[in-house]
Amino acid sequence: MKFSFYSLFMLCFFLMGQAEQINAQSTTNSLEDFNTLSEQFLKRIKNNEDTQDIQDKLANTTVETLDNALDTNTKRLAFWVNIYNAYIQVILQKNPELYKDRGSFFKKEQIKIAGETVSFAKIEHGLIRKSQFEYGLGYIRKWFPNKFERKLRVDDPVHNIHFALNCGAKDCPPVAIYEWQRLDEQFEKGTQRYLERTTDFDPSTKIATISSLFNWFRGDFGGKCGIKKILKNKGLIPTTKKIDLEYQNYDWTLDLDNFIDL
Numbered sequence: 001m002k003f004s005f006y007s008l009f010m011l012c013f014f015l016m017g018q019a020e021q022i023n024a025q026s027t028t029n030s031l032e033d034f035n036t037l038s039e040q041f042l043k044r045i046k047n048n049e050d051t052q053d054i055q056d057k058l059a060n061t062t063v064e065t066l067d068n069a070l071d072t073n074t075k076r077l078a079f080w081v082n083i084y085n086a087y088i089q090v091i092l093q094k095n096p097e098l099y100k101d102r103g104s105f106f107k108k109e110q111i112k113i114a115g116e117t118v119s120f121a122k123i124e125h126g127l128i129r130k131s132q133f134e135y136g137l138g139y140i141r142k143w144f145p146n147k148f149e150r151k152l153r154v155d156d157p158v159h160n161i162h163f164a165l166n167c168g169a170k171d172c173p174p175v176a177i178y179e180w181q182r183l184d185e186q187f188e189k190g191t192q193r194y195l196e197r198t199t200d201f202d203p204s205t206k207i208a209t210i211s212s213l214f215n216w217f218r219g220d221f222g223g224k225c226g227i228k229k230i231l232k233n234k235g236l237i238p239t240t241k242k243i244d245l246e247y248q249n250y251d252w253t254l255d256l257d258n259f260i261d262l
Contacts, residue, residue, distance in 0.1 A: 034061075034069045035180050038082035042177045045089045046259050055090075058083070059112035066114045067151045076154045077128065077161065078180035084123045085166045085175045087111050092168050092256055099168060099254050106167070116148050120167070127153045128161050129220065138219025159220045159230070160187035162213045163194040166258065171198070171211070171251040174260035186262040192234055193260075198248065199236045207244045208237050215247040 041054045070076045091110065092098065098105045106124075109117045125134045126142070126149040133140040145153070164187060166172045173194045178186055198211040214227050221227045228240040237243055 034058075034066060035075055035079050038079045038086070039177050039179060041086040042082055042089075042175065045086055046177075046257075051086075051090060055112070058114070061114050063114045063116075063148060063151050070152070072180070073155045074183050075180045076152070077158065078178040078183050080123055080128045080154070081161060081164050081178050083111075083113070084120060084128070085164075088120070088166060088168045089175070089256055092254065096254060096256075102252065114148070114152070118148070122149065124165060128157065128165070129217075130154055130157045132157075132220075136219070138217045138221070157220070158187070159217075159222075159226075160191050162217055162220065163187075163191040168254055168256060169251060170253040170255040171248075172255070172258075174258045176260050176262040178262075189262045190260075195231070195234050195236060199231065201231075201237050203238075205244075206242055207246055209246045209248055212247045212250045214245070 037054055037057060041051055044051045044054070070079055106120045109119050109122075111118050111120070111123070121134055125132050126145060129138075130153050131142040131145040131149060132138060133142055163173045164176065164178065166175045173190060176186060176190055195211075200209045201207070202209075208228075208231060210227070210231070214221060218224070218227065221230060224245060225240070227245065228237065228243055231237045232240050
């Protein structure tokens with residue numbers, strides 16, 4: 001069978017198009033891997049299974065690949081919360097004595113992600129809270145975050161992350177495995193459960209005793225007015241008017257393997 005030059009050209013054009021579609025589909029599939037990988041990371045930890053191959057994949061990817069894969073705010077939130085919680089378990093299960101100096105522990109660059117070694121503080125305040133100054137109470141942003149942080153941080157931080165991040169302490173929220181497809185639902189459930197456990201309202205004094213998380217990150221919640229609105233919306237106080245807030249002492253006792261299903 002003989003082909004004209006035009007026929008050969010069209011055949012080549014068609015095959016190139018097919019190749020591009022296959023490549024695009026492959027890329028699309030790979031974009032889901034990092035969220036799935038973060039979920040698998042926690043599932044293996046929960047089941048006392050080895051996670052070194054997952055840690056290697058996270059360490060050896062590139063910033064560009066991770067940036068392209070985490071292409072929505074929801075994916076970034078779910079991924080980074082899972083990664084934070086997973087590495088808390090991995091590192092402190094192996095070396096619980098590190099928790100004696102918590103200040104140094106959270107600031108130490110010890111987590112390898114996309115060719116960088118980052119700290120828990122970087123993940124929490126830089127990537128999840130969108131470059132908030134750690135001691136700014138939620139009101140002060142960093143002036144000069146580095147390229148890694150700018151590329152991979154969330155676009156729209158949400159206050160619910162404070163009831164999802166587990167730093168290893170007894171008073172921390174329990175560890176859930178967050179799926180980006182139903183993240184809002186999981187965040188709402190986790191927030192409700194945590195606040196019900198940590199909030200005490202005395203109607204006689206009109207004092208709500210609440211978690212210190214509200215105090216440390218008050219700007220993330222919209223200040224005292226925002227905190228009261230959250231408590232009222234969760235059915236924990238009857239009104240936002242003439243209610244006083246008091247903050248509980250935080251129990252920093254190390255408490256690992258504290259998982260929950262949401």
